[in-house]
Amino acid sequence: MANLYLTHHCNRGCPFCFARKVLAQRKDRNEILTVEEITKLLDHYHNSIHTIGLLGGEPFLYPHLAEVIQLLHERQILCKIFTSATNPMPKDVEAFPATMDYVNFVVNVGERATYKDDQFQNLERFFEKFHEVSALSFTIFDLNADPTFLFDMIDKYQLSRSIRTGIALPIYQGGNKYIMPDEYKKAGEYFIRCVDQAAARQITMNMDCGFQACMFNDEQRGHLLRQGTQMEFVCGAAIDIGPGLQAWNCFPLFQLGYVNALDTDNEEDLTRLLHEQVAKEIGCEYGVRPECATCEFMEHGLCQGGCRSFKSIK
């Protein structure tokens, strides 16, 4: 799925954020992905896009969010908006129906203590309006964090009972907080504890990118499946397209270069171009451990050996 990187502005500053470098490098540039650029992209791709992500930075700080949502809706493109919802909803976004079936919100959340009062109030107001189309996203970076707040939030605001869970991944050559591979077994055990607590409250937790199959043994993987976890050890072909229609592979690999999104007219070719771009810089073989080279999971395509960004981390 392609993501549209709308703006460099963000008000949260999450320590694990893998867009940190992009945001820091570009925040003084007065640039956004314009509606004209988005329209040009969709036209160029001959309406072959059916689902698209909107992210940043913070989409609620993007001045044309409602216009873009409407544009995508008219072209029957399902839109997933990644937000912290800690800024006030733009009035024209708030005017959309609470049960619109053409937009889903993925809300990255943290514990209450990580919010200023006004930020949390904005989050609550957002949930009150759009709870039917909102799901939580959570990033594992503190293996002692209590996940109960997630389940309480879901119950209180009647959100989707499925949590998208990622593991904090490094930006290429560093710049954010992340979990080291030698802590992955511990992280796996932590994830299982979270999944079990979630399951006891009829909530499922699904894997976002970065997990490795060897974080778990057979029994643990089977247990995760039984608890309804969608296991994923191969990252999806995420493409981020930003101002000027520059396209890069994903935030962690942003530094490895970008192409112009108009160099092709379909997502498959664009993904291939970007993979070639990355392969030029860091090669095709990857796996965060030496064992990955002979791993049966890698061999059978069940695991990709962790985030490719680790290639830059000693």
Next chain:
Amino acid sequence: MPNLMLTNYCNYKCSYCFGKDIMFPKNPRQLMTRDCFNGIVDWVKKGPSDRIFHLMGGEPTLNPDIDWMVARLLEEDMNILIFSNLATPGAVDLAGKIANLPVNWVVNVNDPAHWNDAQRKNITAALELLRERACLTFNIMPDEDDNMWALDYTRRYHLNNNIKVGFLLPTYNQTNEALQDDEYTVVAAKVTRLAQEAAKYDIHLDYECGIPTCAFTDEQLGILWRCGSQLQSGCNSRLDITPEGDVIYCLPLATLGSKHYTEFDSYNDACIWFDQRFGPYRKLGRRIECATCNLHNTMSCNAGCLAKNLINCKNVKL
């Protein structure tokens, strides 16, 4: 898209057949006619479609018009899956004619040790012709050996490297041989061993409907995943249509009721109608734990076979 029963009778008499409640000899022999077939195809084409037709029975190759029916579907650019035991001369004949055409076969087999000479001759001849267009399907029996013959046959005849396994499912009226509750874990262990052995040859397991996740331990589920044979505990969502054009939810539940396809505007309407009537019963589950099971509540596991779960259930009606 629907499963079309081209016949309601078979050349086999498997004790576990879950069509027993409506097939011959309980009912007179029936063949789907060309007219009925045409009517159904045109009806299906009226709505959105995945363009896949399943041809089954009984034994579909006993219908003398099967060649014509396959040709009709191919002309319409439909995808075809034929469910056959390949043990009839008609199967060998048809396989010979269409082996190079885009028609795939799901071959219902029992342990070859039980085949008679005529069956062996026909089945092996057809498999030779079909090769990767055919995949094997069979039930894992609780009291038989570990089914390695399936791997042997898949390799020997270069068949499709997916093997579909099933648990013995009951009809609603319990007229066939079916797994008892205490045999589920025995069969689950056999499935796991088969998957592990199959993985050595890059062969993987698919699953018939009606297999509950809780028949397996966590470790077994993990092994199945690792072997590329991740368990699916969902239910086949395709409706069955009898030779006379009556739509039923599935063979095990056939006696609960049917409606002629002409009473629905489209196949989609038929699906909605049956889902509305049978859907609520799925919540009953097979064990009390189903009530709080995430897999059951998210419909990733249908708690096994609905027909089995409705046996001993009160106030069941279509």
Next chain:
Amino acid sequence: MNVLDNISWKQLGDRVVAVDTNNGDYYTLNEVASTIWVAISENKTLDDIVAQIMEEYDITDEAKVRQDLDTQLAQWKEMNLMA
């Protein structure tokens, strides 16, 4: 009292699970409620049910059992599970 026609139910061990086939509402009954439900479905009299509960659960306060039974049945009637 009878279970309504649109309420499909079965016993799973010593528990009753039921579903309203009109709207999909699903119910799991605790052990005592399950005992009462099965007894009602077997057309037992209220006196018989009271006696059964007292014996199975070793309760001596007949008046309390009768009151709780009445409350349970009234609740099921209000929930449109029985009439």
